[in-house]
Amino acid sequence: MARTARDVLADAARALAPEGGANHLVPALAAGEAPREVISAFALEQHHVITADRRSFLHLAGRAAPLPAVAAYFSSLSLARGEDEALERLGALAAACGLDAAAVAAHEPRPACQAYPAYAAHLALGAEPADAVVALTANFAAWAGYCATVGRALRTHYGFDDRACAFFDFFAEPAPQAHEEALAAVRAGLDAGVLSERLAHRYGRLLQSYELMFWDGLAVP
Known part of the structure; x- marks a missing residue:
């Protein structure tokens, strides 16, 4: 068949889901036990992550041109x-952390x-871009869960308002068409x-590991 x-x-999401307790920082934030400094570190590091990932997604879209559904996945509103x-x-999160443009630019x-x-x-x-679709989709499921938890924690324990938490809300609730775009891309592949x-599973396993390294790295000055 x-x-x-x-x-x-579905198989990738199941096989590549991180084990419970693998992320040490998000539960600490959920309990209000993590230092506020890690939130500032998150904002600073994500500035670099986002700008780099955007370039990567656009490059994947270009390489996937022979398969329009795959190219559309990478260039879409979801990516x-x-x-x-x-x-x-x-930017709103950084401002709420007391970080201005100079601080963002100076961060190493x-x-x-x-x-x-x-x-x-x-x-x-x-x-292969279609393989990357599978790997990234599995990783985004874990990322969305982390963002949902952190968004709630920042409001509950750290005094951040809705505007400051909008970054986390954006990823906690992926665009409704995201899953359909991923299905179309995988079907094309x-x-x-x-x-x-x-x-695809190899790539996804490594992405999940590097995702956990990101969170662990925030707690290390």
Whole structure:
């Protein structure tokens, strides 16, 4: 029986979901036990992550041109264009942390926090774009959960208002069409015979690991 796009994405989400307790910082934020400084570090590091990921997604869109559904996934409001909106919302979080443009520009990124976008750039250069769709979709499910938890925590324990938390709200509630775009992209990859679930899972496993490194890196000065 032929594999469907829905099967591929569901299996990846299940196989690549991080183990409970793997992320140490998000539960500490949820309990109000993490220092406020990690929120500032998040805003500073995400500025670099978002700008790098946007370039990677656009490069993947260009490489995926022969498969329009795959190219559309990477250039959509959910990814490349979504990063523009995310960056704008991030500015409100940075301001709420007392960070101005000069502070953002002066910040020196932490290696652990930038491993994720570095690997995303690696995928943009060499991975089959359809495989990257599967890997990223699985990772975004975990990221959305983290953002939902942190958004609630910042309001409850750290005194941040809705505007400051808008960045987390944006990712906690992905665009309604995001899953359909991912299904269409994976379906195109399957139909063209270019999608490798083995490689997609490899990429997804590494993305999830680098995601956890990002959160751990925020807690290390």
